[in-house]
Amino acid sequence: MKFEVWAMALTVRRNALRSEQIYHKPKRYSMFSLGNMFKNSLVQIDDLYRNIVSKLPTIARLEYCKSLIHRTNEDLSCTKCRKKRRKLKKLLKVARKELKKLSSIF
Numbered sequence: 001m002k003f004e005v006w007a008m009a010l011t012v013r014r015n016a017l018r019s020e021q022i023y024h025k026p027k028r029y030s031m032f033s034l035g036n037m038f039k040n041s042l043v044q045i046d047d048l049y050r051n052i053v054s055k056l057p058t059i060a061r062l063e064y065c066k067s068l069i070h071r072t073n074e075d076l077s078c079t080k081c082r083k084k085r086r087k088l089k090k091l092l093k094v095a096r097k098e099l100k101k102l103s104s105i106f
Helices: 002-019 034-038 047-051 058-078 082-105
Strands: none
């Protein structure tokens, strides 16, 4: 019964949105969502960095960036998928930029 009500509500909502030409696919959330491809800082891309690491002292942030760069390079060498490689390259670029910024402060 609950599933039928949910399915009917979803159908009604989709039809209403389609009639208004505003239909969007449901967003899937992950660390590497597509919206992150256009963001330019580690705080915007990495939730862990934004919520926890950014509040730590500069030395800890430097170490995190170094570790992230190392882990991302390892993942990049193992990944064959073009989409994943593109996202990893973006993460690597942003992490290097953050490391450079932190190194100039410290």
